[in-house]
Amino acid sequence: MIENQQRSYSKSKRIKNILKDVFTNPYNIIVFISLVFLTYLIIVPLISMITSTFQVAQGELRRIPGSQVGDFTLYYWQRLLASEFSMSTLYKPLLNSLLIGVCVSVFSITLGSGLAWFMVRTDLPFKKFFSFAVIIPYMIPSWCKSMAWLTVFRNERVGGSAGFLSGIGINTPDWLAYGPFAIICVLTVHYYAYSYLLTSSALRSINSELEEMGEIQGAGKATILRKITLPLVMPAILSSVILTFSKSIGTFGVPAFLGMKINYYTISTMLYSNIKQQNTSLGFAISIILITIAAMTVYINQKIIGTRKSYETIGGKGGRSTPLRLGKWRGLFTALITAFIGLAVIMPIAILFLETFLKKTGDYSLSNFTLHYWIGASDPAIAEGEAGVLRNARFWTNVKNTMILVVVTSVIATIIGQILGYISSRGRKKVSGKLIEQLVFIPYLIPSIAFSAIYLSMFSTRHGIVPALYGSMALMVVVSVVKHIPFASRAGTSNMIQIGTELEEAANIEGASFMKRMLKVVLPLSKGGFISGLMLIFISIMKELDLIILIITPKLATLPYMAFQYSNNNNNQMSDVVAVIMFSIVLVIYLITNKVSGADISSSM
Amino acid sequence: MLKKNIVAMGLIFMLVTSLAGCGGKDKNTKTSDSSNDSIKQEMSDEDAETLYQQAIKEGGKLNVYSISSRMPKAAESFMEKYPEIKVEVYDLKQNEVLEKISREYKADIHTCDVAHLKDEDGSVWNEYVKNNILKIYYPKDICENIDSSYLETGMPLYTEMYFWYYNTEVYDKAPIDSWWDLTREEWRGKLITRNPQDDSTYMALFTNLWLASDELEASYKEEFGEDLVLSKGCKNAAEEFMYRFCNNDLIYAASSDEICEAVGTKGQDSAPIGLAASSKMRKVESDGYVMNTIENIKPFIGNLQINYLYTVDKSEHESAAKLFVRWLMGEKDGKGKGFEPFNTLGGWALRKDVETLEGNTPLTDINYVRYKADEVYNAYVNVEDFWISLQK
Numbered sequence: 001m002i003e004n005q006q007r008s009y010s011k012s013k014r015i016k017n018i019l020k021d022v023f024t025n026p027y028n029i030i031v032f033i034s035l036v037f038l039t040y041l042i043i044v045p046l047i048s049m050i051t052s053t054f055q056v057a058q059g060e061l062r063r064i065p066g067s068q069v070g071d072f073t074l075y076y077w078q079r080l081l082a083s084e085f086s087m088s089t090l091y092k093p094l095l096n097s098l099l100i101g102v103c104v105s106v107f108s109i110t111l112g113s114g115l116a117w118f119m120v121r122t123d124l125p126f127k128k129f130f131s132f133a134v135i136i137p138y139m140i141p142s143w144c145k146s147m148a149w150l151t152v153f154r155n156e157r158v159g160g161s162a163g164f165l166s167g168i169g170i171n172t173p174d175w176l177a178y179g180p181f182a183i184i185c186v187l188t189v190h191y192y193a194y195s196y197l198l199t200s201s202a203l204r205s206i207n208s209e210l211e212e213m214g215e216i217q218g219a220g221k222a223t224i225l226r227k228i229t230l231p232l233v234m235p236a237i238l239s240s241v242i243l244t245f246s247k248s249i250g251t252f253g254v255p256a257f258l259g260m261k262i263n264y265y266t267i268s269t270m271l272y273s274n275i276k277q278q279n280t281s282l283g284f285a286i287s288i289i290l291i292t293i294a295a296m297t298v299y300i301n302q303k304i305i306g307t308r309k310s311y312e313t314i315g316g317k318g319g320r321s322t323p324l325r326l327g328k329w330r331g332l333f334t335a336l337i338t339a340f341i342g343l344a345v346i347m348p349i350a351i352l353f354l355e356t357f358l359k360k361t362g363d364y365s366l367s368n369f370t371l372h373y374w375i376g377a378s379d380p381a382i383a384e385g386e387a388g389v390l391r392n393a394r395f396w397t398n399v400k401n402t403m404i405l406v407v408v409t410s411v412i413a414t415i416i417g418q419i420l421g422y423i424s425s426r427g428r429k430k431v432s433g434k435l436i437e438q439l440v441f442i443p444y445l446i447p448s449i450a451f452s453a454i455y456l457s458m459f460s461t462r463h464g465i466v467p468a469l470y471g472s473m474a475l476m477v478v479v480s481v482v483k484h485i486p487f488a489s490r491a492g493t494s495n496m497i498q499i500g501t502e503l504e505e506a507a508n509i510e511g512a513s514f515m516k517r518m519l520k521v522v523l524p525l526s527k528g529g530f531i532s533g534l535m536l537i538f539i540s541i542m543k544e545l546d547l548i549i550l551i552i553t554p555k556l557a558t559l560p561y562m563a564f565q566y567s568n569n570n571n572n573q574m575s576d577v578v579a580v581i582m583f584s585i586v587l588v589i590y591l592i593t594n595k596v597s598g599a600d601i602s603s604s605m
Numbered sequence: 606m607l608k609k610n611i612v613a614m615g616l617i618f619m620l621v622t623s624l625a626g627c628g629g630k631d632k633n634t635k636t637s638d639s640s641n642d643s644i645k646q647e648m649s650d651e652d653a654e655t656l657y658q659q660a661i662k663e664g665g666k667l668n669v670y671s672i673s674s675r676m677p678k679a680a681e682s683f684m685e686k687y688p689e690i691k692v693e694v695y696d697l698k699q700n701e702v703l704e705k706i707s708r709e710y711k712a713d714i715h716t717c718d719v720a721h722l723k724d725e726d727g728s729v730w731n732e733y734v735k736n737n738i739l740k741i742y743y744p745k746d747i748c749e750n751i752d753s754s755y756l757e758t759g760m761p762l763y764t765e766m767y768f769w770y771y772n773t774e775v776y777d778k779a780p781i782d783s784w785w786d787l788t789r790e791e792w793r794g795k796l797i798t799r800n801p802q803d804d805s806t807y808m809a810l811f812t813n814l815w816l817a818s819d820e821l822e823a824s825y826k827e828e829f830g831e832d833l834v835l836s837k838g839c840k841n842a843a844e845e846f847m848y849r850f851c852n853n854d855l856i857y858a859a860s861s862d863e864i865c866e867a868v869g870t871k872g873q874d875s876a877p878i879g880l881a882a883s884s885k886m887r888k889v890e891s892d893g894y895v896m897n898t899i900e901n902i903k904p905f906i907g908n909l910q911i912n913y914l915y916t917v918d919k920s921e922h923e924s925a926a927k928l929f930v931r932w933l934m935g936e937k938d939g940k941g942k943g944f945e946p947f948n949t950l951g952g953w954a955l956r957k958d959v960e961t962l963e964g965n966t967p968l969t970d971i972n973y974v975r976y977k978a979d980e981v982y983n984a985y986v987n988v989e990d991f992w993i994s995l996q997k
Binding site for chain 2: 256457564
């Protein structure tokens with residue numbers, strides 16, 4: 001009995017100590033605050049989505065006789081998972097998506113990290129130009145690239161003007177022009193930027209002494225690459241895998257443009273189609289399946305990383321990097337990369353740019369060239385009297401709105417991302433780290449339009465301490481930040497995982513507070529990853545429309561909204577002008593960031 | 606520190622519970638087949654000046670949610686005529702307008718005053734008007750000039766249609782004259798359309814064919830000189846048509862623009878024919894396309910795609926909304942500038958006192974079916990399910 005009492009006493013004391021530790025540890029406080037925010041901003045929308053897949057919507061009263069709006073129902077899940085429609089609306093598109101997801105991941109990781117390795121570790125010539133050019137495809141809207149693809153490979157099937165190859169007498173087969181192959185190629189070119197940026201910042205942080213040691217031990221170049229370099233950049237690569245895989249199964253534009261023509265559906269095109277048809281609940285159910293798949297990839301990733309020891313490459317010592325000599329291969333690789341840039345970078349931009357000067361599309365005679373869509377005054381004979389884009393009274397307001405949204409969002413999202421990344425990396429073996437890593441991923445796969453619809457409800461009126469943000473820029477920022485947190489925190493995680501905990505521990509021993517440790521040790525070391533994360537988000541938000549369309553007001557209109565309005569009104573050239581302007585802004589900002597932050601993003605050591 | 610965390614815990618709890626309120630659905634929305642006695646065609650005879658004065662008193666503001674990028678132009682001319690009212694136009698897609706309105710309505714926010722929408726599948730009428738979220742304003746003096754059949758389920762701004770287009774360089778004249786032509790082998794792989802599964806406009810067109818299955822059966826006999834034999838799984842002539850059409854190697858496009866590009870681009874040896882919005886006739890001028898519409902198809906071309914105007918329940922600027930509806934309709938005499946942006950090639954005014962634009966075939970010469978909001982709405986899901994079951 002006494003013994004028992006003692007045990008329980010010591011037990012309670014222990015619990016008390018544990019609790020004390022839990023609540024005074026700054027790490028736990030950060031975790032706690034993050035969980036509060038993530039719960040409100042991610043779990044609540046998710047629950048609202050899940051709930052609506054079990055409730056009868058008004059439109060379904062036709063299909064479920066005798067029911068009332070809001071009644072509990074399994075109709076949507078039954079229709080999706082086990083009905084005569086399941087094969088065509090779920091399983092087949094799902095298989096297509098998985099195929100695309102796996103292929104795009106494999107190709108873009110190979111391409112992206114391969115390019116990163118060339119830019120960072122070798123003596124490739126014109127590195128400055130190359131490393132700048134290879135990031136451009138990500139800045140170009142994906143529909144532009146789909147269009148460029150068709151400009152080359154389009155065959156007779158679809159009609160219209162013949163593609164380049166058909167034009168010179170080579171009739172391209174359907175499988176090349178449309179469908180999975182085309183989608184995989186275009187998406188790879190769009191998404192390799194993730195692995196390029198993440199891997200190159202990881203590579204840059206590796207001290208080449210590690211590789212040289214291998215060389216001294218007599219290992220060949222291939223062995224060094226495989227046994228030393230690759231394992232060191234593995235966290236960055238795995239992060240890219242998750243981003244690329246989830247994004248390519250979740251993206252809509254390219255699969256719609258290149259797949260639907262031959263009735264090739266992916267789960268994302270099916271999802272958007274349902275939402276557009278006001279079959280919202282069915283769309284939500286599909287989206288939940290997507291989220292589940294992504295959660296599994298994150299889980300597998302955690303398993304892989306969890307079983308390995310450590311990837312810390314940013315130690316306290318100064319590193320140096322000696323570029324690897326390519327020798328006789330130098331010319332060949334230079335030529336290959338040049339060709340790639342010509343096809344994937346210059347061609348889509350050239351096509352887009354050219355379109356903006358054509359009075360009538362498709363007519364390339366000199367007399368058809370005009371600056372009207374840029375600067376022309378209103379002329380009733382062209383575009384129903386619409387004046388050029390730069391003369392549009394709303395243009396500068398839209399530029400201003402876009403800049404505010406993009407800058408504020410990307411800075412906030414990146415900072416939050418680094419913090420969450422810190423949690424996930426430091427808590428890699430803890431439940432908290434794993435939980436947050438899973439949580440932050442959810443917004444990635446909630447379709448943008450659904451996401452903003454739910455936020456519209458959540459922030460329309462005051463809920464407790466959450467203010468009403470209806471009709472404000474703040475709401476646009478909140479939505480954009482949360483939607484891009486997966487990005488940001490992936491960049492943050494792969495960044496933080498490399499920073500050795502000993503550095504922090506050393507500072508801790510010296511008596512530096514948590515804040516000081518963060519500001520003086522962690523942040524300076526993570527600058528590289530911070531800026532590449534920032535750029536990824538910046539570029540992505542720049543192009544965002546679906547996400548904010550429901551919460552935008554005319555006064556807060558942005559450039560993508562303007563482009564949408566033009567194309568909606570049949571003024572495709574003006575829409576292209578806006579696209580070119582958006583691209584130019586991104587490009588300029590990118591160049592400035594590059595200059596200011598020195599070698600961090602793209603130029604080599 | 607501990608205290609802080611308890612406070613924070615409490616906050617989370619508050620957040621979550623306060624939010625529970627915004628996820629739920631309205632229990633008191635009516636079912637689609639409930640009576641619609643409350644929605645009568647009540648004509649209002651307020652004149653513009655009275656409305657204007659009231660609108661100024663209501664704050665001189667107006668918010669319009671529209672599916673057309675031409676709406677800002679109409680708003681500009683409105684503000685010239687009625688300078689005391691400030692109009693904001695939200696340019697959105699159909700599903701976005703509806704999602705936004707219903708979310709805001711549930712949250713008791715009443716930003717939208719006028720909504721401009723299409724309703725070819727009857728869902729706006731059945732899900733929004735019958736539930737009193739959207740209302741219809743019928744100005745008496747204007748409605749007198751509109752055939753009452755167009756006034757049943759909304760205030761009709763103008764109408765569009767969906768036509769089959771053909772390339773005028775490849776074909777001298779319209780290459781088809783019956784829906785059944787589209788099932789012939791010669792059109793295999795040469796028909797470009799949106800997938801009805803992705804676009805309710807197309808599904809609604811098939812629903813109209815489905816509702817007119819008997820006529821379709823008769824025109825089969827006329828076309829082929831024999832009785833139609835139904836394939837396994839097809840319950841009527843319309844389903845048989847969809848089955849054969851769907852299996853004729855269709856090309857699906859992402860938009861009417863893309864369809865017209867495929868059909869109308871100059872210099873093609875063989876071009877597909879494509880089903881697209883009538884408003885794309887403008888592309889002949891703007892993009893130099895060589896194409897024309899096929900305006901005579903048996904048993905009928907299709908249905909009208911009427912663009913409707915609605916006012917919104919609990920709107921704070923009701924008078925301004927009414928005034929704006931009047932403005933868009935061209936005001937009392939139909940000559941007001943508000944209608945001009947919508948009076949274009951491929952769009953038809955439904956007012957008798959507004960002349961059909963040059964280049965448009967008069968509506969009276971086009972063989973279309975009347976719009977039956979309830980019938981289409983109820984049959985729509987059957988047609989949708991049938992179509993999806995055809996996808997392999």
